[in-house]
Amino acid sequence: MQLDLLRADCGNCHGLCCVALTFAKSADFAIDKEAGEPCPNLQDDFRCGIHAKLRPEGFPGCTVYDCFGAGQKVSRLAGPSWREQPGQKMFEALPIMRQLHELLWYLTEALELKETRSIHAELQKTRHQVEELTLQDLATVDLAAERQQVNELLLQTSKLVRGKQPKKKDRRGADLFGAKLRGADLRAANLRGAYLIAADLREADLRQADLIGADLRDADLRGADLTGALFLTQSQVNAARGDSKTKLPDAVLRPTHWG
Structure with a gap:
């Protein structure tokens, strides 16, 4: 798995982050928006109507958010969009998928480092396990346990790269x-x-x-x-x-x- 596959691809997503997430009116968002409620800036083609001017329009929080490619993954697995079927399951899946994809990002990065050759086998095995989880019922995933297991490998990676x-x-x-x-x-x-x-x-x-x-x-x-x-x-x-x-x-x- 290349890191490019873990980048957000809004063109192949049902605009999930614009619907599933909660906005609280603040310096990051110009409006309040409940989870499951489409952002008023979301267009029929699932594109943002003010994407080129999010910051001046009061939505810098949108420019900071990155789903690590979870949006297009959930959209692909779900098939029809939330406009064509009940979307609650998709909305609940997004934050879980995002955390799993974040772990995949770290593991993939670790595998690309020459200093980690001694633990490549374990890194590859763990990355495969996390990939498999993204294809299962996400509601059953123990994120805390997965993070702990991955974090142990990332700590080893850090020590190998940074040295004493x-x-x-x-x-x-x-x-x-x-x-x-x-x-x-x-x-x-x-x-x-x-x-x-x-x-x-x-x-x-x-x-x-x-x-x-x-x-x-x-x-x-x-x-x-x-x-x-x-x-x-x-x-x-x-x-x-x-x-x-x-x-x-x-x-x-x-x-x-x-x-």
């Missing part, structure tokens, strides 16, 4: 809200689950840093180097700020709103 690092670079779960880290040397740092909301990371060196679960909302990544950063997702990058000088891993696309 000084204790100062272990910032797992650290509260770095608004931290002044401009130009900081964070190479191969453990930033798993770190709170980097609105942190100043301009020109910071984040090469091979483990960023799984890190909160990068409004983090300033202008000029930062994230080459080879581990487990960085499109959602995290979309939520941050960057520019043409920001260096990203090959698997992550530069957000259009970065300019």
Whole structure:
């Protein structure tokens, strides 16, 4: 499985995220919307009527969301859209499928790293198991158990790639809200689950840093180097700020709103 297969393909989705998810009127969404209620911007062809201007129209939350390809997978398995059949099962399946596809993203990334050759067999076996789960009754999936099993492999991956690092670079779960880290040397740092909301990371060196679960909302990544950063997702990058000088891993696309 290639990472490209785990990217959102809105052209082959029934607009599920625009219906299944709840919107709360805030800085992220201009309106309140209940789960199961179609967004008023959703068109008959399941496309967003304001896709090109979501941020100025008050919907930046939509530009941050990424389903990891779960939307088109659920749509394909369901067949007819929610307009042609009761959609509750599809709506309930989306968040579960999304979490499984997120795990597949991490496992696929780990398999593409030369440093993980010693655990390739286990990574491949686990990825196959998760793929099989996406084709079963999602209501029976124990997500907590699956995450725990996958996380053990991802921790091994992180150690293999990052090697032995000084204790100062272990910032797992650290509260770095608004931290002044401009130009900081964070190479191969453990930033798993770190709170980097609105942190100043301009020109910071984040090469091979483990960023799984890190909160990068409004983090300033202008000029930062994230080459080879581990487990960085499109959602995290979309939520941050960057520019043409920001260096990203090959698997992550530069957000259009970065300019």
